[in-house]
Amino acid sequence: MRQRTRARARLLSQRLVGQGWATASEAVGAFGLMQGQEPTVFSSIALRTTGGIDSVAQALDRHDIIRAYPMRGTVFVGLAEDMRWMTQLLAKPAAERALRNCEAAGVSPAQVDEIREAVLLDGPVSNAQLKEIVTRVAGGVPEPAMIYRPRYLFLVDGSCAYLGSAQLLGPAPDAPGIAERFNGERQEAVNEVVRRYVATRGPVTFDDVAWWSKLPVREIRTALDSLGDGFIDNDGDYFHASLIDALAGAPASAFRTPHLLPAFDEYILGYKDRLYAMSEDVHTHLVPSNMGVFRKSIVVDGIVRGTWRGAGGTLAVEDVGGLPKYAMPGIRRKFRDFPVLPATAV
Structure with missing residues (x-):
């Protein structure tokens, strides 16, 4: 596929060109996960919706969309209803490493549990309030790592998330894990993640999927082979079948x-x-x-x-x-x- 055609196709798949999603929740749900190291991700969501930034604020304040660490040790935005199973699928063994890092920073597993319990009970909490909790549990003024290490752990183990327009740390909304959402079938969860990625970023290659998801090669190949009739494999380029008509129907001026x-x-x-x-x-x-x-x-x-x-x-x-x-x-x-x-x- 020519470079210009690929770029135009991806603009359409991401709905930066053409009809945007009606709401922020629809946009985030379609993507599955969106890179969110900075709160400017909310602008990215708004650019892809007809509801604009008001829709984003409403979805945040309803806790329909949240930020956490579901994969790659990086902050992403996702639907609250998806975040737990996606974190279970994509984050491990990050949670295990995060707990070890807490111990290395001087926070014992028992103290981690006590801090988590306080956040779950009193949250959402600001950074200043989290520091107060850690100070109380640690029995003295904590080093910075004693604050950010537990916070990262709570986000990557799925117990907490950044909530609301103010993005405070609080209890992750109740949501199904892989056992509940996919009856424990891991490959079905992989298929769903890959399907959303291809539908909203296509055309993509196997290497794109592997780089983005960090999932095992065999699982990715199975997922790509299971995309179904709504998708096309064009010599290793995977995309949603509707993209062909969208490309043909979009005037050059739109791009x-x-x-x-x-x-x-x-x-x-x-x-x-x-x-x-x-x-x-x-x-x-x-x-x-x-x-x-x-x-x-x-x-x-x-x-x-x-x-x-x-x-x-x-x-x-x-x-x-x-x-x-x-x-x-x-x-x-x-x-x-x-x-x-x-x-x-x-």
């Missing part, structure tokens, strides 16, 4: 409309190889020193053409990939209308 994306957006981070959407030089600028810090991108016709900042409500644009002049009015409009959730506590 030329510029997109202002947050730093950790799925369009950039959802694939093993990001060079489908940019040159190596642009990637070097977008991810300085390849150290996991991303700049905010400007995408035109599927390709990253620049980066942007908006500190103090003032737009600053940097052309790093041949930003077309015709895109500037649209960039200014997108900045003016950019969906932002009020500042959070995280």
Whole structure:
């Protein structure tokens, strides 16, 4: 598949072009998990919904969508009803390592349990309130690791999550695990994760799925072979069958409309190889020193053409990939209308 076609197809699959999902919950449920190291992920969700940032705030405050550590030791957003089984499938053995790290930081397993019990009883809690709990349990002023190590453990073992618009640490909403959701059939859980990934990021390759999910090779191959009639395998490119008609029906002008994306957006981070959407030089600028810090991108016709900042409500644009002049009015409009959730506590 040609690079431009692949980029356009992924814009459509992620619904940055075309009809967005009606609500934030629908968008997050379709993706399964969305990278959420920063609360700017809520802007990413809003950009893919017709309900905008208000829908995101409502879903957060109803605790329909939450942030936790279901995979790769990284924060993701997911539906509350999915987070427990996805964490069971994708996070282990991260919880075991996290408990050992708590002990190394000076927090015993018994103290971890006491801190968790207090958070579950008194939560949601702010960072300051969590520090107070750890101080009481530890019997003295704790080192920073004595606070963030248990917090990470509670998120990765599925007992807690970041909740509400304020993103406070609190009890994870009741939700089924693999035993309840899939009658204990692990492969069925894998199939569901892979199906959602392919449907919302396609076209993707086996390597994309393996890199993103870190699931065993055999399970991934079984899941891809089980996608069914609603999906297409085009010489190793997997995507939803509806994508063919969507590509044929979308005018070129729809793709030329510029997109202002947050730093950790799925369009950039959802694939093993990001060079489908940019040159190596642009990637070097977008991810300085390849150290996991991303700049905010400007995408035109599927390709990253620049980066942007908006500190103090003032737009600053940097052309790093041949930003077309015709895109500037649209960039200014997108900045003016950019969906932002009020500042959070995280």
